[in-house]
Amino acid sequence: MTDETTRRSMDLPKAYAPAEVEAAIYERWLAADVFAPDGAGSRADDSLEPFTIIQPPPNVTGSLHLGHAQRTAVEDLMIRHARMLGRPTLFLPGLDHASIAAQFVLDGILAKEGESRRSLGREAYLARMRTFVETTRGVILAQQRRVGASADWSRIRFTMDEVSATAVRHAFARLYDDGLAYRTEALVNWCPGCRTSVSDLEVVPTPETGSLWSIRYHLLDLRTGLPDPAATITVATTRPETILGDTAVAVHPDDARYRDLVGRTVRIPFVERDVPVIADAVVDRAFGTGAVKITPAHDADDRATGVRHGLPSIDILEDDARLSVAAGPYAGLDRYAARTRILADLEVRGDLGGTKPHEMVIGRCQRSSDVIEPRLKTQWFIRTKPLAERALAATRSGRTTILPERFVKVWEHWLTEIRDWNVSRQLWWGHRIPAWYCPDGHVTVSAAAAGPSACAGCDRPAGELVQDPDIFDTWFSSGLWPFSTLGWPAATDDLRRYYPGSVMETGYDIIFFWVARMMMMGIHLTGEVPFHTVYLSGLIRDPEGQKMSKTKGNVVDPLGVVDETGADALRFALIHGATPGNDQRFGRTKLENARNFANKLWNATRFVLGARPGTIVEGSERRDPDAVLLGPTERWIRSRAAATTAAVDRAMAEYQFGEVTRLLYDAIWGEFCDWGLEFAKVRLGEASLPPTVREATWWTLVEALDTYLRLLHPVMPFVTEALWAALPHRADDPALLIVARWPVAAPRDEAVEAEIGAFGDLVRGIRNARSEARLAPSAWLPLDVTLDPTLVPTFLELLPAIGRVARARPIAIHPDRERLHAVAVAGGLAIIGSSYEAVVGRPGGDPTRAAGIERARLEKEVAAARSLLEATRSRLADDAFRRNAPPAIVEGARTREAELADQVRRLEARLGG
């Protein structure tokens, strides 16, 4: 019989070697020019709505980690799906210059070389940065390709390129003209390590145990005007060095303890400054001593108090957090050295009241971990309230949808409570703020690349203007990404066609940094929301649930994984294990499972290719199986493929990508391979059947495999592409799966699904009985069976297949149970289901022992059936259930009860006999 099904040479290597497969495939895609919506190989249907994915451009610094790989996997999944649907798709790749992060990294490198930002100077530093970035850039892009990103590389953007720079200038000028960008003196978060201000979002509140010191300030004697050694007011502080910047002491207006002191004057030690005691309701009488030192230049609360009372603000710090000349005798000391000295000096003076441990939350720099110092600076701010309102309106009206939905609450809260955004950075690597100042203090903001031609306020020539030395917060240019990349502010074709974007995918950790800013700026500058859907992914954690970080040393390099198990396995594992918005722990086992799945698919395809009936010429064009020649197996395979297609479509529409992989894993492995191929083997090998029948079977396998490869392609693009290439194609199929059409769900055949389902149960029952009875798996045992009459025709057709998978031979069908019982040997193993009853095997070995095992097995079965029956009966016994439950449910319970009762009865009979 094998002579008819001659195994031809297979197109695929025996062993699945992902690394080789993947390298070759990516080159084929590139050569075919299929990534760009307007690429030569694109089969996009221009009448369909374009699909645009917005990817957070990775930082040029360093290299990609698993989080990036996950991002890319999800984004690429969506874009490939849309591409296969025929939509013009744009996946625009890019890189972010990451000003502070890049400077932080470069500064570290320079430090090792004994150089620094200051030693190089601005121009040399920037030149060095450009070289550095040029090398990392290549690494990052290569990583993205290796993971399989089908991005349009011809449109690649960098947030420091000229297109982006133009957008930045225009955006800022627009915001300025609209009164939404302003320059003012305000408290900013100063990072002494980075030597720049940072936004509120970049300050990490860190719980720490500090100290709360009590310090006595001496009141001035009303008569002499000199400090009174005996009359003091005690304040409490966690930052004693800031006393040098104190400009008042505040007490609560209703605090009887201090009522008489309000309006008096105290002398700040060391700087010997006389400041007033003021009354302000901001003071919490219960905290500390109820008297608070006020340092308007270094504390947000104090600043507000200072403004209310017209107090001066004295900045006592330098950029590197050493004390400034304003600190008098302590000038030049580091802030903490100064603190120590001041405490010691206070002690000497007898003005240190005491100290106690104090739990507090201290702000640290997200980048350098330095303790942030609030400082008064003149900087640029974006007025966010009006922008935030429109962003909120967009999500509330449904113009933009946030997924998963629960993040809407976070979004709402942040945008409602939003504070103005400090966008000035005292860094070098970034977009220079396009603002110029003239000697008379006028401000000129210009979008022109060459800058303004003259002062906007007084006609002084450009030569007399000085540009702001600061640059923009990185996120300012990132916030323009969805449209700056398409050529905005020019009215380009790309902008018209691909803006707003369809889906913006990113991790929930940058919802404020990036998503909110894109929304705010996008709406204001373009008049449209930048994207219709925000899809927020969870974060990747290590197997212990720890966040991956370089300092912890638990960062996994995706390339290492890819080399080992393949990009497909990595992608599958990342998607399979995730629920939208939920973090996932990622480790070896998930990866191995995914690799095994790819391997399974590889081997299944090899089998199908190798099983081609000899009557079909190698390289034949794809044919549909002839419907009249299809057996139950074939109809079942087709129906299951249809069911899976429909289910995958639903999951895709709901962004349930983990569900997509689960569906495909189960369908391909659990159904197609475990049952479909096993059953098909019999037909394919049956020489007595007409060749046309075997051909129909083979074409069915090819068809199902073709469908599954298409459905799986967005998740595992490489292996599916490679396998698909080996499959017969239709004349109208493209050369590459990546641009092949997404399957359309065909109608299902519910009847055959139910039948095969029943036979599956029967086979499992037989296998279980054999296994429990310790019968040799390889032994062929006789099987006697009686079936629900409706199942008989199908059973007859599948008889050889069932025999094969159940290892049963010969098989006898009996018209009723009496005959079955009469014929079947008493020592056989009984399998009793609702629509079938079977006896397999003959007694052998020790009859009493065998009988004991058989009895135990059946007792377990009957117990299980009884408990199900009881549950069903008690439900049915309830009037309320029969009255209130939908008729279909009640009816279902009735049928179930009948089936179970019958099954139990038969099991009991068997046990009784």
Add this chain to the structure above:
RNA sequence: GGGCGGUUAGCUCAGCCGGUCAGAGCACCUCGUUUACACCGAGGGGGUCAGAGGUUCGAGUCCUCUACCGCCCACCA
């Protein structure tokens, strides 16, 4: 101080509109050299779905509270 997640088999997690939903992978046990695959096949053990109330004919699935774990937001010296 607010808000949001999580708590389901030993481990990692699925369970979308409440009714065969008690599941998967890994781990574990027993078998297996049947011609796609040992990166495999067959079978099996294992969970009162954190706890307590409530809604409902019926609740891992909805509501309330509690307990842990995690995260986000928040100007208290």
